[in-house]
Amino acid sequence: MSFLATLRDHPRKLWIRRALFQIHLWAGVVLSLYLIVISLSGSVLVFEDELTGTTLPHGLSAFDANHVATIPQVVAAFHKQHHDADIDLITVPTKTVPAFQLNVHFPGGQAIHFVADPLTGQSYKQGRTWVQWVHDLHVSLLLNENYGMQVNAVGAAVLLLLVLTGVVLWWPGLRAWTRGLRVNFQANWRRINFDLHNAIGFWTLTLVFWWAFSGVYFGFYRQVAAVVNAVAPLRNMRPPIALAASGSTVRLPLEQIVGVAQSASLSGRLYSLSNPSLVEPVVYASMDLRGPGNFLYRDIVQIDASDGRVLSIWHYSYKHGFGDWILWLMQPLHFGTMWGTTIKVIWAASGLALALLTITGLLMYWNRVLRRSLSR
Template sequence: MFQIHLWVGIALCLYILVIGVTGSILVFESELEHAAYPGLWRASEPLAGQPAVDLPEVVETVMKTYPGQQITAAYLPDREGNNFEVFVHKGERFRYVFIDANTGRIAGDINPDRSWLIWIIDLHFRLLGGRVGEILNGIGAAFLLLLCATGVVIWWAGLKHWTRGLKVDLSRSWRRINFDLHGAVGFWTLLILSMWAFTGVYFVWPKPIESFVNRFSSVASANPPKFIVPPRGNQPWADLHGMILSAQQSSPNAKFAGAFFPGSDKSALTLLMARAETRNFTQMDYVYFDPAAGRQLALWHRGINDTWGGRFVFWLSPLHFGYDWGLAIKILWAALGCALPLLSISGVLMYWNRSLGKRWTRLKAQTSRTENKVVLD
């Protein structure tokens, strides 16, 4: 167990450091976006008698301004005084476009190639390597889970001495403090680190995990419904206003929050009806439409699960990110995320103290003797 923990830890020390730091940063993704681009989020002052801008008008403006590009998603302002947000893409390149909520004009856009925050997102989720990086991330998460399992076995010091591993004695030498710190931080963060590792594996390979859970309890309510969209071909879209009205009638207690647009002529238009906060996608009704016929295809009440299997799968995402429970939980999640780089650094120092430092001392002594011999000769 010790050897597995040691060598897996050495192999993953840089990965763990990067994932921990970037994860702690991304807990505050929304706040950082607003701070980085303050001029894009806030709408201009409303003019007296000016009608409110709606989503169909925003879509028309974006299509005229960015010809040849496809709209992926559009979100209504998440609070009063903010702008509409629209994602457009062409091939693998996309832009984040802001529409003034009071005038309907383009307020500006974000080029992901020049955004440090999007770079951090890509580093955390895909290690800057696309699908290959995503798979490597899943493998790294699986080995992190192995580190958690072997770590708790190594940490256990027996019934008489197990409480020693819960604290750090600052009166000892720095080597002992580093040793105690590694064990104590590992123990107190074991559950959340194991959860992050497991959910990291799930995000890369959800189907095998869901298939296993589904053997004992249905996970159907945690996933979008299945339906067939007739090929649209060159048919024009049905009236978007009418589909929005239909979605509001299907979810009368929710607020219209935005839309996911079809990526092909066999994909549905998804209208988002927020049951809670506008950007809380885990408490959202997803209303699916055939964009050509304007016919409602399905309704998914995400976050409402009637089986323990559905609840288990549903909670994996909000638990991993910690977005949905306010600032206090965000601060806690960010602080706990710092445990990963702390464990990585303290683990490397332990390896130095146990092995590499002694080898370095012997090498220096051997080099010194060789130099002295050369001088004497």
């Protein structure tokens, strides 16, 4: 019988399938804790904005989109209280998170999170909330930000290997292929566990593949973008080449820099501003073209802080080819937060399915390997 015929009808007889089974088994066992942690934390973070809103200090002014302090007002009020601190990033309030969010660092490199009242601009120190802890766990595994995302991306690469080998192992042969789509709850628990692993793996295959692929991208985005570009040339999803900053130590007023950003993106609404303390020579303004926080439709404006020149504008929402679409979809399909509550629920439930896949896989390892070894 030829290789293709055996693959079609009796795939378990193939030595390559047995080899892939060993890879799938041991990669899953070694990474089981990682997969469960990433799965559970990711499901929680689908609702990160809603949960963040519940952690804000009591006593803040009620959010009114028509009466919100400006970023320059918030920054000026902050520096009156904290002369020796610099703001790295400030994000405007939204209905879901009704307070300014400030990422601040003090002399010595101490990083502290602040929130500011949406109306008065008064800032308040906020310790690391449990939502931020879960976020850091999911993004960088609580490791140093300089290498945590890369370590996480290696784990995502192994998950990608599990997905690809799992596709091969799932195939039971042409005559019995539908068996892998459902669960026989009338069978014994070992068979139910086996069916659950197969069925969940099949029905979540596309989404788990994308989570793994995009997870690799987040840690090694330049390398992944280069591979995508080689297959499907990038046009707009390649960051624009920026003009050189002047290097002058003179700084324009922050109000003027905000005005430059608004003039550069007439349809955009300022959502966040990096370097609002103007310590560095360049400021990045995120200008949202639709709802606030909708990163799918955003202009990213790079501005020289010394003379107000626009160094570059990245129209992030423009897509001109298949390669652009692939990179543009990395974040929305990974997070599942941009298309309403129904999609969020589906993404969160699918995240839990990844943990269930891991647990059923460990039970299969117990049934096939450990239980037999211990019974000898």
